[in-house]
Amino acid sequence: MIEEKTTANKSLIFVLFVFLGLFWGMSFFATTVALELLTPIQILAIRWAVSALIFLVLIAAGKIRIRIKKGSFRFLILTGLLQPCIYSIFETNGIAMTSTSESSIFIATIPCATLIFGAAFFNRKVNYKVVLSIIIAFTGVVICTVFSPDFTLSGKGSGYLMLLGAIVTGGLYSHSSSKAGETYNTLEVTAVISIMGGIFFNVISLAKGYGVSGYVACFSSARMAFAVLFLGVCCSCLCYLIFNYVLSKMKPAIATNISANSTTAVGVISGVLFAGDPSGWFTIVGLALTITGVWLSSREA
Numbered sequence: 620m621i622e623e624k625t626t627a628n629k630s631l632i633f634v635l636f637v638f639l640g641l642f643w644g645m646s647f648f649a650t651t652v653a654l655e656l657l658t659p660i661q662i663l664a665i666r667w668a669v670s671a672l673i674f675l676v677l678i679a680a681g682k683i684r685i686r687i688k689k690g691s692f693r694f695l696i697l698t699g700l701l702q703p704c705i706y707s708i709f710e711t712n713g714i715a716m717t718s719t720s721e722s723s724i725f726i727a728t729i730p731c732a733t734l735i736f737g738a739a740f741f742n743r744k745v746n747y748k749v750v751l752s753i754i755i756a757f758t759g760v761v762i763c764t765v766f767s768p769d770f771t772l773s774g775k776g777s778g779y780l781m782l783l784g785a786i787v788t789g790g791l792y793s794h795s796s797s798k799a800g801e802t803y804n805t806l807e808v809t810a811v812i813s814i815m816g817g818i819f820f821n822v823i824s825l826a827k828g829y830g831v832s833g834y835v836a837c838f839s840s841a842r843m844a845f846a847v848l849f850l851g852v853c854c855s856c857l858c859y860l861i862f863n864y865v866l867s868k869m870k871p872a873i874a875t876n877i878s879a880n881s882t883t884a885v886g887v888i889s890g891v892l893f894a895g896d897p898s899g900w901f902t903i904v905g906l907a908l909t910i911t912g913v914w915l916s917s918r919e920a
Contacts, residue, residue: 632868633917635861639878644885646854648893652846659711661833662850664820667703669851670859671817674810683806691802698799698808699815701792703855707820709784716778725782727760727883730876732790737872741794749872749916756880756912763887763905768897793871800867808863813855876916880909 653662677683714722730753737743764770799808824833837847865874884906890896 628868632865635865636877636881636917639858639861639865640881640885642853642858643878643882645889646850647886648889649846649849649854652842653850656836656839656843657833657847658829659715660820660824660827661829661836662847663703663707663711663816664824664829665833665837665847666850666855667813667816667820669848670813670855673852673856674806674813677806678810683810685807685811686803688802691799694795694799695803695808695811696815698792698795699812701788701795703812703816704819706785706788706792707816709781709788713778713781713785716775716781722782723764723883724761725779725786726789727757727879729786729789730872730879731757732786733793733875734872736790736794737870741798743870743872748918749870749876752912752915753872753876754912755915756876756909759905759908759910759912760880760883761905762901762908763883766899766901766905789875793866793875796863797866797871800863805860805864805867809856809860812859812863816855873916877913880913884909884913 650662657665674683678685710722710726713725717725734745734750734753738745796808837844862874862878865878887896887902887906891898891902
């Protein structure tokens with residue numbers, strides 16, 4: 620009976636990973652659409668405001684209660700500060716200062732950082748099979764990126780430092796969310812990070828003088844409205860609910876490897892199909908290695 624329950628839980632987690640990969644993978648295309656009229660900070664402000672609004676309605680309806688518990692509350696707040704707040708600042712500026720190719724490779728190393736931080740600061744055991752799966756998946760991302768005709772090395776040193784900050788922040792977030800999940804349920808964790816993200820990015824947007832122009836632009840076309848709502852509802856609200864849930868059930872390094880690289884795989888495929896990104900043998904080989912790495916990680920889950 621216990622074995623059946625464990626199998627059912629694993630099946631649920633892998634189904635959730637499919638949705639996570641699809642939604643986050645398609646977020647690259649949705650962001651491209653939103654960038655036609657909005658700046659990056661406006662997109663972040665609106666998508667997290669949408670997610671925050673959903674959770675505020677649930678809190679007002681009494682469906683969610685944020686409990687302050689001594690000792691664990693700091694991990695809850697730290698989780699919200701790390702991501703989306705600090706991480707998004709590092710990632711957005713890093714991508715702006717470097718090429719898409721370079722930023723893709725940097726961000727793909729977050730599972731490696733998660734593994735290292737887990738062993739160094741959170742007393743988590745290192746499994747050589749997990750290390751191998753991360754290396755294989757990362758190699759796939761590198762092949763997809765480096766051998767693409769669009770690959771360039773044009774970034775500035777400050778851009779690399781920004782991306783390094785995103786890697787560190789992303790690695791720490793996985794463990795912080797996992798620790799918060801030991802006391803708080805997934806709804807509570809995701810509600811806190813959504814509300815913190817909504818406040819943080821809207822304050823920055825207002826400080827930059829954008830006012831409500833971004834929200835007005837969302838109603839300029841059905842295509843724009845759909846892109847922004849997809850980012851807010853699916854990519855911020857639902858995806859972080861899923862990611863925080865699996866982080867509370869699995870080792871952070873494994874969860875991060877599966878989510879990050881399945882997202883990369885879907886992102887590459889959607890880019891080729893919908894955005895006209897270049898493809899070739901490097902796409903096939905890279906995706907094959909990435910999917911192999913994800914599959915090996917899933918076997919260790």
